[in-house]
Amino acid sequence: MDWVTAIISWFLFFSYRKRVEEPDITLEKIIGDERLLIGLIVIPIVWTILWAFFGLYKRVLQKSRLQVVYLSVGGTFFGALGLLFTVIRDDSALSLITYLRSFVVVLLIHLCGFLIVRILLLSFFKFQLSRGHINFSSMVIKEDVIESVSPLRFTRLESIVSTSGLQRNTKNRDVDSLVLVAQDTKIINEVTPLLVGTSMGSDVFVEESAFQLLEYNYKGTPRLNDEYVSLQTHPLWAWQQNSKRCIDVFVSTIALVLLSPLLIWLYLKVKKSSPGPAFFKQERLGKHGIPFSIFKLRSMYIDAEKDGPALAKDEDERCTSFGKWMRTWRLDELPQFWNVIKGDMSLVGPRPERAYYADQLLKHNSKYALLWQVKPGITSWGQIKFGYASDLTEMFKRFRYDLLYVERMSILLDFRILYYTVLVLLQGKGR
Numbered sequence: 001m002d003w004v005t006a007i008i009s010w011f012l013f014f015s016y017r018k019r020v021e022e023p024d025i026t027l028e029k030i031i032g033d034e035r036l037l038i039g040l041i042v043i044p045i046v047w048t049i050l051w052a053f054f055g056l057y058k059r060v061l062q063k064s065r066l067q068v069v070y071l072s073v074g075g076t077f078f079g080a081l082g083l084l085f086t087v088i089r090d091d092s093a094l095s096l097i098t099y100l101r102s103f104v105v106v107l108l109i110h111l112c113g114f115l116i117v118r119i120l121l122l123s124f125f126k127f128q129l130s131r132g133h134i135n136f137s138s139m140v141i142k143e144d145v146i147e148s149v150s151p152l153r154f155t156r157l158e159s160i161v162s163t164s165g166l167q168r169n170t171k172n173r174d175v176d177s178l179v180l181v182a183q184d185t186k187i188i189n190e191v192t193p194l195l196v197g198t199s200m201g202s203d204v205f206v207e208e209s210a211f212q213l214l215e216y217n218y219k220g221t222p223r224l225n226d227e228y229v230s231l232q233t234h235p236l237w238a239w240q241q242n243s244k245r246c247i248d249v250f251v252s253t254i255a256l257v258l259l260s261p262l263l264i265w266l267y268l269k270v271k272k273s274s275p276g277p278a279f280f281k282q283e284r285l286g287k288h289g290i291p292f293s294i295f296k297l298r299s300m301y302i303d304a305e306k307d308g309p310a311l312a313k314d315e316d317e318r319c320t321s322f323g324k325w326m327r328t329w330r331l332d333e334l335p336q337f338w339n340v341i342k343g344d345m346s347l348v349g350p351r352p353e354r355a356y357y358a359d360q361l362l363k364h365n366s367k368y369a370l371l372w373q374v375k376p377g378i379t380s381w382g383q384i385k386f387g388y389a390s391d392l393t394e395m396f397k398r399f400r401y402d403l404l405y406v407e408r409m410s411i412l413l414d415f416r417i418l419y420y421t422v423l424v425l426l427q428g429k430g431r
Helices: 002-021 027-031 034-053 065-084 099-130 185-197 238-258 260-273 321-328 336-342 355-364 366-373 381-385 392-407 411-427
Strands: 136-142 155-162 177-181 203-207 228-231 279-285 291-297 346-348 377-379
Touching: 002 027, 002 034, 002 099, 034 065, 034 238, 065 099, 177 185, 185 203, 185 228, 185 366, 238 260, 238 336, 238 346, 238 411, 260 291, 260 321, 279 355, 291 336, 336 377, 346 411, 355 366, 355 392, 366 392, 377 411, 381 392, 381 411
Parallel strands: 136 155, 136 177, 177 203, 346 377
Antiparallel strands: 203 228, 279 291
């Protein structure tokens, strides 16, 4: 429908600007203009990409009409602005009307078209939901699964699990919503962060009476009915997430190209420094607690963990002499730009931990799971403010900074962290 709306809107605007030039122009002459045909093909593609960037095509039925209006107004404004400085910029009609008038006309035509179609479609779907013709799949998590489950309006129940059996990487997360039904404050405080951090795109709901007892400052709005409150499962809007991803890919690609001579030199030096492969691969936990392989230049001897997992520390005897030098300047982490391009990591985000340590952190503080709302990063607020952790106590201290980052996450904060990262690197404070 957006595609059709973009075609109709552009045809109306093209007709308007042609009549500004020639008030007596015929419809046949307007249709015969080859620039109209080019615009009808290219411009709907551009609008579709723009709306996808704004996240309008993700979980459409779960969006409120107010949210759709907000996204439509913002997206149309930037889209119309883009048309003004590209397609319309060299238009001969601008000699007869102002830029402002052209902008207002193209904005109003497209905005009215997109809004009317979307509100009508969304209202129809909301009506279908209320009649039970469309429903969402839900997984209910209860502290006692024997109790009867409160009816969830507009939902189809997929499964019920007990909070005691809920673990990291719980299967059957391919549902629209996860609903926590519990009255015990302790259980809510332990389970809610795990649900939010590992939701994998599902909406997370907590019973309202229990939600009021939560110690966390979550942002949420009522959904489904008055008994449940929806919890925010990602700190950024879709357009911010997409902007962050574009920056990640662009910067990482440029970095790998520019630093390729340095990487080749480091590769040869690592091979020469000690027996074993130059690159080191290790499993870490990423977004939603899903494992991925992180890449580094090897800085330790190949049998460094023969006695079991151990954290890096000052004067670590497991490191080679060249490895110590690389860690000082954090050059061993350069291959992680490839992890960013692959989508496993971001430039900025909480540092990914191994499952061995993550499980220990979860046992002591379930809030650790909240870090899994976002992709892990090459650098982080915790790395800047605290640095490397050599034991669980220090990991908890660094975790507080990473949690603060997730709560206050923004593109501007990312740039600030990258700036401080450069300063730290220049001081050689790695380990």
